[in-house]
Amino acid sequence: MDAATFADGLAAMRSAVGDEWVFDLPADLNTYRDFYSVLWGEPEEKVASAAVAPANVEEVQAVVRVANERRIPIYPISTGRNLGYGGSAPVLSGSVVVDLKRMNRVLEVNEDNCSALVEPGVSFFDMYRHLRESGSKLMMSVPDPGWGSLVGNALDSGGGYTVSGYRGHFEAVCGIEAVMADGELLRTGMGALPGSETWQQYRMGIGPCLDGMFRQSTLGVVTKMGFWMFPTPEAWLSGSVSVLRYEDLEELVRIANELEYGNLFNGMPGFGSPVLTRENPIAMTMIPEPEVMNAMVQESGVPAWSFSPNFYGPERVIREQWAYVKSRFEHIPGVQFAETGFVDLPLSPEDMERIHKPRFGIPSLEIFSVGSRGYGNFNPSDGHIWFSAVIPRSGQGIIDANRVMRSECERLGLDLFMFAPAVTCWTRSFVLFAAVPVYKDGRNAHLRDAVREIIRTCAEHGWGEYRCPPAFMDDVMDAYSFGDHKLRRVNEAIKDALDPNGIISAGRYGVWPERYRHMRRTGGEA
Amino acid sequence: MTTRREVLKWGAVLPALGTGWHGAFAAAPPNNALGLDAMLVDTRFPGALAVADAPVPVMQFAGDVTRVWFDELDARWRQPGFVLGGITGSDALFVLEVLAQHQGRKVISRVALDLPPVNGVQAVRWIIAPHHPSVTA
Numbered sequence: 267m268d269a270a271t272f273a274d275g276l277a278a279m280r281s282a283v284g285d286e287w288v289f290d291l292p293a294d295l296n297t298y299r300d301f302y303s304v305l306w307g308e309p310e311e312k313v314a315s316a317a318v319a320p321a322n323v324e325e326v327q328a329v330v331r332v333a334n335e336r337r338i339p340i341y342p343i344s345t346g347r348n349l350g351y352g353g354s355a356p357v358l359s360g361s362v363v364v365d366l367k368r369m370n371r372v373l374e375v376n377e378d379n380c381s382a383l384v385e386p387g388v389s390f391f392d393m394y395r396h397l398r399e400s401g402s403k404l405m406m407s408v409p410d411p412g413w414g415s416l417v418g419n420a421l422d423s424g425g426g427y428t429v430s431g432y433r434g435h436f437e438a439v440c441g442i443e444a445v446m447a448d449g450e451l452l453r454t455g456m457g458a459l460p461g462s463e464t465w466q467q468y469r470m471g472i473g474p475c476l477d478g479m480f481r482q483s484t485l486g487v488v489t490k491m492g493f494w495m496f497p498t499p500e501a502w503l504s505g506s507v508s509v510l511r512y513e514d515l516e517e518l519v520r521i522a523n524e525l526e527y528g529n530l531f532n533g534m535p536g537f538g539s540p541v542l543t544r545e546n547p548i549a550m551t552m553i554p555e556p557e558v559m560n561a562m563v564q565e566s567g568v569p570a571w572s573f574s575p576n577f578y579g580p581e582r583v584i585r586e587q588w589a590y591v592k593s594r595f596e597h598i599p600g601v602q603f604a605e606t607g608f609v610d611l612p613l614s615p616e617d618m619e620r621i622h623k624p625r626f627g628i629p630s631l632e633i634f635s636v637g638s639r640g641y642g643n644f645n646p647s648d649g650h651i652w653f654s655a656v657i658p659r660s661g662q663g664i665i666d667a668n669r670v671m672r673s674e675c676e677r678l679g680l681d682l683f684m685f686a687p688a689v690t691c692w693t694r695s696f697v698l699f700a701a702v703p704v705y706k707d708g709r710n711a712h713l714r715d716a717v718r719e720i721i722r723t724c725a726e727h728g729w730g731e732y733r734c735p736p737a738f739m740d741d742v743m744d745a746y747s748f749g750d751h752k753l754r755r756v757n758e759a760i761k762d763a764l765d766p767n768g769i770i771s772a773g774r775y776g777v778w779p780e781r782y783r784h785m786r787r788t789g790g791e792a
Numbered sequence: 793m794t795t796r797r798e799v800l801k802w803g804a805v806l807p808a809l810g811t812g813w814h815g816a817f818a819a820a821p822p823n824n825a826l827g828l829d830a831m832l833v834d835t836r837f838p839g840a841l842a843v844a845d846a847p848v849p850v851m852q853f854a855g856d857v858t859r860v861w862f863d864e865l866d867a868r869w870r871q872p873g874f875v876l877g878g879i880t881g882s883d884a885l886f887v888l889e890v891l892a893q894h895q896g897r898k899v900i901s902r903v904a905l906d907l908p909p910v911n912g913v914q915a916v917r918w919i920i921a922p923h924h925p926s927v928t929a
């Protein structure tokens with residue numbers, strides 16, 4: 267893009283949003299870098315050329331029109347805290363970040379419908395404050411760091427730790443408003459029907475359901491989003507079912523799945539191996555051969571596997587559910603049950619101090635201080651990326667994913683801070699999670715090659731990432747190759763039709779507009 | 793138009809500037825002479841409270857900034873003004889810096905302190921001040 271067009275575009279954006287809300291000085295743009303970037307300080311690092319912070323929908327429309335007329339690439343963010351998956355930096359270097367932090371109004375909380383409508387800049391903390399101050403009876407689902415936004419987190423398919431159907435955050439979305447590349451405003455679902463009171467009730471509306479078009483997408487700037495929320499339950503109970511033999515895992519997972527899909531527990535279940543996490547509770551070691559693992563269990567007295575169901579609801583209901591859940595595992599030899607937690611809600615100040623707050627929809631930043639509490643050497647403020655692949659939801663799925671990931675990391679010399687093979691934020695799935703440390707020196711080149719190799723290895727096993735940092739988006743999309751990459755081709759056809767100048771979030775999740783398609787895999791600057 | 797090179801260069805320069813400014817800060821004028829409105833002290837570092845020695849209000853926390861930010865700083869940072877000095881772990885400063893930037897504030901001074909690290913976390917002395925016109929007093 268030539269400098270004169272860019273300068274003219276920026277001047278037009280200044281008149282749209284006000285001088286002080288356009289940033290183009292290096293000191294300001296430094297704050298839009300991805301502090302966990304695997305390209306940190308390298309010529310290929312993805313950085314913005316400017317940032318603009320509109321205050322309302324009309325200003326967003328004006329900015330988008332200015333960009334579209336001059337073919338200036340833009341990159342919308344909500345709160346821009348996507349650490350581990352790209353921070354607030356654009357995928358295409360040279361894009362203008364559209365920072366929506368000033369659009370931070372909670373537009374509606376409907377207590378009877380158990381839903382909310384928010385602007386993109388509303389953080390989980392903002393929403394929590396709003397719910398508390400208004401005496402709401404509703405609970406929201408939050409990711410571990412609560413400083414992100416409901417909208418940005420859901421758009422990148424983030425996850426929390428609460429109730430099924432809510433904790434996969436995009437699963438709880440109902441109704442989207444977005445500024446499209448031509449500057450026009452689209453409302454999905456019932457929002458398309460003027461005067462409807464059901465925008466946050468019936469998601470589908472008529473015809474193809476377009477909410478999904480905005481998930482991990484390049485098609486619009488989302489300016490409003492509706493969410494279903496959960497009525498705060500009366501109590502929470504957590505249990506554990508522990509089994510002693512390597513061979514018991516398949517049965518443990520099979521029954522747990524059946525119970526969850528039958529709504530016999532509604533909280534996020536945990537699957538782990540106490541004996542393989544003795545040294546570091548957040549990093550499971552390689553699963554050994556059956557006889558070795560069984561001998562470890564015998565020697566240590568620590569169970570081979572555990573399944574931890576969580577229940578939200580009235581006390582007498584969840585105690586009955588827990589009793590039934592236990593009854594379904596009683597036939598497994600040596601099975602052990604324990605009630606590991608029970609609290610009444612709202613939480614007492616004492617309970618508040620000892621619980622994992624995100625499980626109760628309470629935003630927190632505690633995760634950033636776990637390093638100093640001696641959780642292995644996990645220190646999130648040093649920087650890491652998340653590797654997160656969807657694997658089969660079965661015992662064999664856990665075993666295969668653990669072994670492939672562990673042996674590949676060892677072969678490639680890749681460190682892991684944290685490793686959990688079966689995270690269950692998203693309905694009906696297991697996502698293998700690994701936190702890989704990122705450096706601020708030359709070691710990142712090796713890290714990138716190693717991660718790319720692991721993406722390919724996982725794909726050979728049929729496992730694909732659900733989300734990833736920008737440096738790997740083309741590699742991950744490459745793996746979804748059925749029908750000669752028909753998925754990507756359809757996405758790009760839609761992109762070209764709706765955004766012919768290719769201005770919005772070019773390259774995000776491997777979807778490139780025609781104009782920049784030559785940058786696939788190699789990257790570049792607009 | 794700011795080039796990618798300029799942005800990267802600025803990022804490299806900032807920490808050095810912080811250390812330089814700290815020279816004056818460490819020469820120990822009283823905290824209020826630096827224009828501080830309050831101090832924030834991370835009690836994980838046993839010596840930190842003594843070093844703070846401040847004639848301005850001192851807020852305390854132990855590693856996790858959630859409560860002090862949610863109950864105190866968030867509201868103050870939405871208003872113009874308010875210069876905050878701190879002695880905290882580098883992990884806590886990382887979080888505070890991101891939160892501060894969101895509200896038009898910047899770390900204008902930072903220096904690693906000679907206190908024993910806690911589980912590998914270094915103590916840092918810093919100042920966060922308003923920077924954007926919407927919050928400069």
Ligand SMILES: Cc1cc2nc3c(=O)[nH]c(=O)nc-3n(C[C@H](O)[C@H](O)[C@H](O)COP(=O)(O)OP(=O)(O)OC[C@H]3O[C@@H](n4cnc5c(N)ncnc54)[C@H](O)[C@@H]3O)c2cc1C
Pocket residue numbers: 342343344345346347348349350351352353354366386408409410411413414415416417418419421422423424425426486487488489633634646771774
């Ligand atoms: C230690 C640690 C723990 C974490 N734990 C979790 C966790 O438990 N769960 C989880 O989900 N994440 C987790 N994360 C990742 C991340 O921090 C959160 O997902 C965070 O909420 C994302 O940032 P955000 O909400 O500010 O989204 P943003 O950065 O604002 O948005 C993310 C992306 O979505 C798109 N986007 C955002 N807003 C718009 C818009 N209005 N229109 C169009 N496109 C848009 C952009 O492409 C943007 O880059 C963790 C990170 C760290 C460092």
